[in-house]
Amino acid sequence: MSASELNAASRKCEKLGLDRADRMLLMCMDRKTAKCASGKEMLESWKYLKKRLKSLGLEGRGGIVRIKMGCVGICKGGPIMAVTPDGTWYGRCTPEAIEEIIQEHLINGRVVEKLVIAQNPDWARRHPV
Numbered sequence: 478m479s480a481s482e483l484n485a486a487s488r489k490c491e492k493l494g495l496d497r498a499d500r501m502l503l504m505c506m507d508r509k510t511a512k513c514a515s516g517k518e519m520l521e522s523w524k525y526l527k528k529r530l531k532s533l534g535l536e537g538r539g540g541i542v543r544i545k546m547g548c549v550g551i552c553k554g555g556p557i558m559a560v561t562p563d564g565t566w567y568g569r570c571t572p573e574a575i576e577e578i579i580q581e582h583l584i585n586g587r588v589v590e591k592l593v594i595a596q597n598p599d600w601a602r603r604h605p606v
């Protein structure tokens with residue numbers, strides 16, 4: 478990879494706000510082979526997440542970056558979304574659930590326990606409520 482390609486990639490990262498991200502939201506978007514949710518459900522959740530983060534000013538320069546990921550092998554209870562570096566994995570991420578995660582976890586710092594499918598126990602110790 479040339480220096481100009483690295484510079485172009487660096488500029489794109491800056492434009493996306495990756496250099497200032499406090500959190501990344503990783504959402505399974507493997508719509509072709511997914512077993513955890515339908516492709517339609519995944520797309521609906523992704524579009525809602527994108528629209529809502531933008532409307533709240535949280536995306537990119539607001540400290541939160543959305544990233545589509547392929548299947549992570551959970552294959553149940555989707556759409557699946559991880560909040561990093563918090564180490565929290567959520568299941569059944571419908572638009573309604575995403576709104577609750579945004580309000581409670583991302584804005585108020587409280588994990589939405591009823592939607593958690595996995596959580597790094599060290600995160601809770603490092604971030605007491």
